[in-house]
Amino acid sequence: MLDLAEERARAVLGRWEARSLGVVRAGAAAEFARAAGESARELVDPSDPAFVVHPMYLVSLLRGEPGADAGELRPDGMYRDEVPGTDGLDVLLMAGGQEVRWTGDVRVGDRIEVRRALTAVERKHPGLLLLTVDKTYSAERGLLVEVTERFIVR
Amino acid sequence: MTDHVPAVELAPDEVTLLRFGAVTRNTHRIHYDTAFARSEGLDGPVVMAQLHGCLFHRAAAAFAGEKGRVLSVAWQNRAPAHPGDRLRVTGTVREVDPATGEITLDLVEHREDPGILCCRGHAVVVLV
Numbered sequence: 001m002l003d004l005a006e007e008r009a010r011a012v013l014g015r016w017e018a019r020s021l022g023v024v025r026a027g028a029a030a031e032f033a034r035a036a037g038e039s040a041r042e043l044v045d046p047s048d049p050a051f052v053v054h055p056m057y058l059v060s061l062l063r064g065e066p067g068a069d070a071g072e073l074r075p076d077g078m079y080r081d082e083v084p085g086t087d088g089l090d091v092l093l094m095a096g097g098q099e100v101r102w103t104g105d106v107r108v109g110d111r112i113e114v115r116r117a118l119t120a121v122e123r124k125h126p127g128l129l130l131l132t133v134d135k136t137y138s139a140e141r142g143l144l145v146e147v148t149e150r151f152i153v154r
Numbered sequence: 155m156t157d158h159v160p161a162v163e164l165a166p167d168e169v170t171l172l173r174f175g176a177v178t179r180n181t182h183r184i185h186y187d188t189a190f191a192r193s194e195g196l197d198g199p200v201v202m203a204q205l206h207g208c209l210f211h212r213a214a215a216a217f218a219g220e221k222g223r224v225l226s227v228a229w230q231n232r233a234p235a236h237p238g239d240r241l242r243v244t245g246t247v248r249e250v251d252p253a254t255g256e257i258t259l260d261l262v263e264h265r266e267d268p269g270i271l272c273c274r275g276h277a278v279v280v281l282v
Contacts, residue, residue: 028177035173036208037164055224056211060204063179076190077183092194093182095203097275099228100211150230 009085021112022064029053096150110139129153159245200234213243214277221282229275239265
């Protein structure tokens with residue numbers, strides 16, 4: 001199964017795709033901050049004059065509104081397209097880590113497009129595949145955030 | 155400027171994970187389905203990677219102060235954390251770039267009792 005996942009992943013290496021995350025809403029960003037355990041008013045209260053979107057909000061959001069259809073999910077609850085090459089395969093998926101680089105402030109009202117590509121496929125040992133995905137988050141103003149994310153496939 | 159990053163803590167429970175999963179639309183069953191998580195070899199539901207990232211960001215932002223900025227945060231997951239674990243991020247200054255003013259912080263996150271390393275990473279901040 002892992003061999004097939006690796007073969008599929010290598011076939012889409014470097015292929016960029018885009019998806020809309022919708023418009024950044026103050027209430028949703030504040031709800032995120034509260035769920036993350038923040039208490040600073042500028043993160044959790046949209047009526048605060050100093051309110052800002054939590055910098056981790058966008059990169060933590062797996063889908064925009066209105067969410068996904070049931071058919072977009074794997075039996076394990078992950079999105080079928082979240083980890084390239086694994087759709088339909090009975091493999092175990094884990095997050096390996098991320099690097100997040102901010103180049104601009106995310107603002108309420110920004111319409112966000114996320115682009116991503118699988119940029120590396122490594123077979124660490126026979127039972128473990130490590131996939132690296134690069135992502136960019138942009139608004140009409142330009143690039144806001146870059147992410148390098150790693151997934152462990154077993 | 156201190157050499158140490160002020161510690162930040164979070165003790166996520168099952169409700170925390172439900173709320174965080176809902177607002178991020180993260181439906182992966184390893185975060186809320188105990189039987190499923192165990193079927194994947196875990197001790198139980200696990201804290202989301204992005205929630206670890208939030209704690210790393212909070213530590214970096216606390217070091218940077220109100221007028222500072224966090225330019226980047228990176229972390230590697232080393233061991234899972236579970237609901238009820240108290241997570242604590244600490245760190246030290248690795249280097250200061252005199253040309254740009256950028257400060258690189260080495261950060262670690264442990265789950266207390268028994269002090270297992272959950273994540274290791276770094277952040278880059280600037281103080282204004």
